[in-house]
Amino acid sequence: MSESTLTRPNTTQPVPALPRGRGIRLGMKRIGYEIKTYFRVGDQVFFTFLFPVVMLSIFAAAFSASGNVGTNPDGTGGITQGAYFLPGMIAAGILLSGVQNLAVDIATEKSDGTLKRLGGSPLPVISYFIGKMGQVFVTSLAQIALLLLVARVVFSIELPTEPELWARFAWLYLLGIVTSAVLGIALSALPRTGKSATAVVIPIVLVLQFISGVYLMFTMLPEWLQNIASIFPLKWLAQGMRSVFLPESFASLEQNGSWELGWVALVLLIWCVVGLVLCRFTFRWIRKDS
Template identity: 65%
Template structure:
């Protein structure tokens, strides 16, 4: 039997199928973004929430000295809280928003209709993931612009710092997105989704050094927070935006970017496994 050639339909069908799935996924990204930014409550509690808190902390603690850099310049509240708000943005845009949205779509029958449609599963998740990446990037840019223009926060000038930011951001977005997909199976209905998901994300933020200085938390609570990815991503963001002298305040007295990479990769794998095990187009009892 002859091998299929480049013009043989047996060789071109899989390739065209992939192209079609990607094209449909790109269309879903646009659809998801339009739907997301049309929901005022979602935009406020996920997209603008970190910016609101950065503003509140910057004003409320404007006279507080959070430390000094190597040149002796005081680190302002806006400078100190910017890394935490970056990590919070990844958590809210990725995990919280994804979990609430998918739980709602499962509850109102949207997922059931999509599951019975010709839309490939790959295209559906490409749309979700792509929308999270785009909205997360817009959110990060907005935080950086406001921090620099309004609060005069000095941003890194070393390209290596921005390279570190890039891989932490992309890995964080992917990790929280898949964890959000897995978490969407927990609420029993779309109406209960926010009541189930938001307390989880709030607790993770408070114990992970987002709102409170991590070094001031009890050692046992630091160890608990170290199990979860939020702590590591906040630490990674601090390595990008805070002076190197602040590394001494970390639990291991260093930025430990290798630990950030390892812990986040582990949670990414855990999230993918949980997605595979828990995701359903409808609840089992429906």
């Protein structure tokens, strides 16, 4: 939908078109507003921003007595429990920042009339989504920085030093966060009210985390559950992040014995396209049945 064709909800009166480029400038200004709003909601900050950090701390502390993961037959080598769970928590954080954050936030704004008011204003659709996407990028990067800081300082987890691994992390992050964000926008059409948004979205996200190798070693799951998880993007994003943060020898522990980075990119791209298509057909300033 272009800026010039945007119409007010339930009317045919067009909203006055803004000068060219104004929509992008308004969107950039909305990023700051969206970030401030995000950090003012305590439960949202905990369950999206701090949750992966809390879970990493719990897993690293609770399983520390279990010894290292991937040790040699003589008991040497391997990595700590915290180091093993770190990439999964990063992947889960990306999912929470995009899917859970935007799905609940937009569903609430539909329910309380915020989107209806914005839809009746000159604010272009592109400005609204630039604000949302910018908020997701900023908060997810801050979350990852906090995760890595806690991992390194508190749990003495060794981080990658090779530039190629950080380059791999960069494209995995960008593809993962964009995919998660568009899926979150699409999923926001599912809750019927703002009050039911968390009850609808959080269980979906939580189940995906348990079956995608975030809280459990993926190969510990039954084969049929592994196959189901492989349909969804979180399994592949977590696998890609393990290829960045875990030693190369750990590739043999994956479902097919390798990192399969080509499949990681392909599945994430497919879900990104699916999310964009769903957004095109499901996003409205107001609920269709309201």
